[in-house]
Amino acid sequence: MNLRRIIALMKKDLKKTYREPAVLFLLIIFPIVLTIIFGFAFGGIGDGGTTSFDVGLLNLDATSPQADWSMAFVDNLTDSEVFVVHAYEDNATGQSALLEGNLDAFIVIPEGFGDSIVSYYGSPIDPSSWTNTTIGLYVDSGSMIAVSAVPPLVQQVLMNTVFGSDTMTLNLPIEISSPALVESSTFSQWDFMAPGIFAFASIFLTMIVAQSMTYERDEGLLKRLRTTPVSSADYMVSQTLTYMIIASVQVALVLAASFAIGYRPATGPAGIAFTFVIALAFSLVAVGFGLIAASISKSAEVSTGVSFVFIMPQMFFGTFMPLGGATEVIAQFMPSKYLTDAVTTLFLRGAPITTPVIWTNLAIVSILGFLLVAVGIVLFERFGSR
């Protein structure tokens, strides 16, 4: 490989990004426009459009000797300002209200809730001596935002109830579905959607890579390059690095546009730096899919359609809100889901950079990226370059 050749090829591709109006729009203008439009539509601008959740509550531990704990939990739910708490006397009425769409979620504090916490403090390092209980949590599956936001928010309130303001990641004798850490605050719908924009913007790299490769093949440019001393490795590395740079620019633009409309992610410089890193890893995924699309496409026009085979599932299942049900299972196979998850954990839940789940997400995206690029190169060299 030769650095000068790689840089020259990268310059050639980067110039295309700002000289070809269609490419400029899709890769640079589109992420900004998308961010601003979604910001307007979902309340990211100014003070408008904040979201709170109507939550039904049934406290089955209200009369126990340790009722102070369940009362504190209810108070914390109410004080969070995210939840509007409605007390219910029995399970059937609460479930009915949820089914009728009057509630976003229904929480059942079990008998023995206070005992569980007391048993924990009696022996914090010996789980075998704890009295285990489970908080019942039912969420309106028709509300994408509620499905995404309520479980981690309830978890956060529980942590605050047990440990005070110092949130900790420890085992407890009380279970709820999600173990994520959430910064309790008043959210707008935009707060839930913003992390998905990063994946959404980068997904379209796949189409540009596929179009670019098939165009160069069809116009004889690849053949021309192959009559020079440039190697396949030079060419493929230049393509990959070019689109990594574009992905970084996209992240910067989405961040800048988000900030401009008032969005403030619940993370610091380290979290933002991590977002750039995982976006770079995701650009490998996009390049890999682009190469595969180019390999099986007869022309640049066909490659556009083929690219959408890779783009659409990632768009619907891997960005923005989880759709619930079977789609959650499908989403596990979407690389964009792991990017969105990591950014959501950082930007929405305010998790620290040391949170294991984001590094797991980064590892998954990186491994998938390298694998897809490798498969793409093999396929393109074998079937797509002639």
Add this chain to the structure above:
Amino acid sequence: MSESAITISNLTKRFGDLTALDNLCLEIGWGELFGILGPNGAGKSTAVNILNTLLEPTNGSATVDGHDVVFDPENVRKVIGVCPQEPAFYPHLTGRENITLMGDMHLVPKDVLESRVSSIVEKIGMEDHINRPAKEYSGGMIRRVSMLMALVNDPKIALLDEPTVAMDPKSRRAVWDYIRELRMQGKAIILTTHYMEEAQELCDRVAIIDEGKLIALGPPTDLMETYQAKNLEQVFLKLTGKKLREDV
């Protein structure tokens, strides 16, 4: 530097049942401007594409500056400049950027590259248009830029596949002058063309190929004398007939 610029021995290329080249043997020397002529589908471009390493022969061998095109393609690519039949260029780049890109691929020293690009652009009269995006060029301009992309590395051997198609007479003359200058520098030049007057005017020797076979070889004047023709076009028509054929 090897004794011969190009040596072709029993070169055969088959595409399925079609024999595009059939036991072609040629030797081309340094400082020689060699024309390959033939009707559409005769195998001219196939021969050039084997020499520029894009195709591998089915049988036989070819060496370029002593390097085997199959076993040592990297070194072949270092010494050749290739102007393809269909001009391949990046439309979003300017003419200068297209030419410079090829110079970068050949690792032409940076300090040499800029002045060389300016110099060769001037030789073929493109200096007024060279900084415009290539997508705005006429067909003739694109051909000229495509040729300069092939020659910016100052190759020892130039493979020019119909380089003057779609050029106006003035541009064509400028290109001819430039090709002659390259020959004077001792380079070997292979030129395929459909313009018989171009081959007659420029080439030291021509090979006429038909259906993959070499049917005539020699200086244009010798061939005209041998076949009692007034010009090379008459020689060509006598040897290949007038039936229309498709490209391979």
